[in-house]
Amino acid sequence: xxxxxxxxxxxxxxxxxxxxxETESTxxxxxxxxxxxxxxxxxxxxxxxxxxxxxxxxxSLGMLDFAVKKTTGKASFLGEVSFGPxxxxxxxxxxxxxxxxxxxTFHLQNLSINYAFTDNFTMTAGxxxxxxxxxxxxxxxxxxxxxxxxxxxxxFQNAGIKGTYTFSPKVSLMVGLFDDWNVYKDVNGVSHFGxxxxxxxxxxxxxxxxxxxGRNAGAPGDGSLFDITTSFQVTEKVKIGLNAADYSIxxxxxxxxxxxxxxxxxxxxxxxxxxxxxxxKTKDVGTVNGEVFNSITLSGNFKTGGLTFIPEVRFxxxxxDLFTKSNLSPTNQASQFSLAAVYAF
Numbered sequence: 001x002x003x004x005x006x007x008x009x010x011x012x013x014x015x016x017x018x019x020x021x022e023t024e025s026t027x028x029x030x031x032x033x034x035x036x037x038x039x040x041x042x043x044x045x046x047x048x049x050x051x052x053x054x055x056x057x058x059x060s061l062g063m064l065d066f067a068v069k070k071t072t073g074k075a076s077f078l079g080e081v082s083f084g085p086x087x088x089x090x091x092x093x094x095x096x097x098x099x100x101x102x103x104x105t106f107h108l109q110n111l112s113i114n115y116a117f118t119d120n121f122t123m124t125a126g127x128x129x130x131x132x133x134x135x136x137x138x139x140x141x142x143x144x145x146x147x148x149x150x151x152x153x154x155x156f157q158n159a160g161i162k163g164t165y166t167f168s169p170k171v172s173l174m175v176g177l178f179d180d181w182n183v184y185k186d187v188n189g190v191s192h193f194g195x196x197x198x199x200x201x202x203x204x205x206x207x208x209x210x211x212x213x214g215r216n217a218g219a220p221g222d223g224s225l226f227d228i229t230t231s232f233q234v235t236e237k238v239k240i241g242l243n244a245a246d247y248s249i250x251x252x253x254x255x256x257x258x259x260x261x262x263x264x265x266x267x268x269x270x271x272x273x274x275x276x277x278x279x280x281k282t283k284d285v286g287t288v289n290g291e292v293f294n295s296i297t298l299s300g301n302f303k304t305g306g307l308t309f310i311p312e313v314r315f316x317x318x319x320x321d322l323f324t325k326s327n328l329s330p331t332n333q334a335s336q337f338s339l340a341a342v343y344a345f
Contacts, residue, residue, distance in 0.1 A: 029069040033140045035062030035086070037340035044326040047334035048295075048316050051152040052086050053145060062340070063087035065109065065138055074117070080110040082137075091137055091156055091182075108184070109137060109157070125161040127184060130154070131174065131196050132210045132227045134243035134260065143272075144299045145310045145340040148260045149280035150245055154225065155181035155212065158194065172198040180216045188217040204233035221250035237266045254285040258293075272301040292319040310340040 041047055041056045052062065063084035070077055082088065087107045112126030135142050135151040162176025174196040179186035192214030199207045207230035215222045224247070231241040241262035248255040258280035266272040276297040282290040295316045302309040314336050316323075321330035 025072040026070070030067070031069075031345065032064070032066040033138055033342060033344045034064050035139045035340060035342040036060065037062060037145065037338055039336055039338040041334070041336045043324065043331075043334060045324070047323045048146070048314065048336060049152075050149055051147045052090055052139075053338055053340070054090070061085055062139060062342075067110070074115055076114045076116075078110050078112050078114070080108070082107050082109050086139075087137070120166045121163065123161065123163045127157060127159045128162075130156060130158050130181075131194065131208075132212055132225060132229075133245070134229045134231075134241060134262070139310075139340065139342045140344045143262065143264055143274045143301060144276050144297050145312050145338055145342075146297060146314055146336075148243070148276065148278050149256075149293055149295065150243055150258050150260055150278065153247070153256050153258075153280070154227070154245065157182055158192075158212075159184060159186070160190070160192070160194070162194070170200045174198070178212070178214070180214075186217070188215070191215050206231055219249065220253040223247060223249045223255070231262075239264045248283065252284070252286070254290075255283040256290075257281055257283070270303050272303075274299050274301070291322070293317070306344045308342045308344070310338075310342065312338045312340070314338075 036059065037053055038059050039053050039055060039057075044056070046054055046056050061084045063082045063086035065080065065082040065087060067078065067080035082091070083106050087109065089107075091107050091109070108127060110126070110128055112124050112128050114122055114124045116122045129136060133151055133154050135144075135147050137156060139145060158178045158181065160176050160178030162174055164172060164174040166172045174194075176194050177190050178192040178194050179190060180188070180192065192212060194212040195210070197209040199209075201207070207228070210227040210229065211225065212227075213222065213224040225245065226247075227243070227245040229243050231239060233239050239262075241264075242259070244259040246255070246257040258278065260276055260278040262274065262276050264272060264274035276295075276299070278293070278295045278297075280293040280295070284290045293316060295314065297312060297314040299310055299312040316334045318332050321332045323331050323334040325331050
């Protein structure tokens with residue numbers, strides 16, 4: 001064998017090894033959840049208008065959620081689809097309205113593709129759960145079953161493209177271009193800029209500083225959302241969380257501001273208790289005054305295997321008498337009890 005042939009065979013072998021390393025594939029990763037609940041409003045009809053758990057005196061469905069993830073070399077994708085009220089229409093989207101079709105029997109929670117250019121820099125494109133806020137659509141990711149006003153007011157998902165650079169285990173930065181909130185496609189063009197600064201100053205403490213700004217289709221002005229989300233694992237059993245946000249639409253066209261504090265204690269591996277206190281205010285629009293909401297939610301988490309039972313009591317108050325009593329007379333207070341079962345797999 002001459003030297004040229006030897007070099008050729010060596011090059012082919014090295015290329016084959018490099019290609020095998022580049023295309024090394026991991027098995028499909030499957031996960032998901034199922035949930036159902038019972039809720040009773042003490043005024044005997046729904047009063048508290050946050051997301052999910054909206055049915056009064058009914059054993060009702062949440063959603064059945066499936067997620068799949070696959071990695072090949074430096075590329076990966078995430079797909080997540082849900083069925084049932086919580087995922088199908090209470091997550092806002094109900095089809096892309098293509099050819100006049102605005103109905104479906106499912107909801108895409110996530111559909112994104114990711115590429116890791118280096119160990120420190122990745123890019124992601126597609127339809128993604130929002131990077132803003134403390135709570136999420138899936139009940140598996142929340143301690144409380146009912147959601148905060150901040151969660152209900154903010155974006156649920158963002159379609160777009162983003163890049164994330166990890167400077168160190170303590171600092172990361174994401175910047176991206178996004179469509180309008182909660183849409184599969186943008187009818188007024190890619191119109192939003194978003195960024196997130198992630199910080200982990202000490203072990204057990206993480207903080208995210210978020211910004212999302214742009215103009216939604218049909219909106220009276222440009223909107224700018226500033227959000228802080230942080231949590232601190234004080235001890236093995238005690239955790240504190242905070243979410244604060246301010247959203248303003250230009251030329252005094254409304255928005256909201258608020259803060260939610262989360263206190264949780266794990267008494268045993270199978271039982272934890274959590275308290276959420278929230279202040280939320282919608283902003284004035286012209287001569288129409290905004291409203292103020294105050295809410296206290298106490299939730300228990302009883303865990304066995306993949307199943308979590310969440311008994312919960314919630315008390316809400318607003319500055320205007322816009323809640324209603326059982327006799328339909330106005331009141332500024334509302335309360336409810338719920339019991340949810342959430343199974344994660």
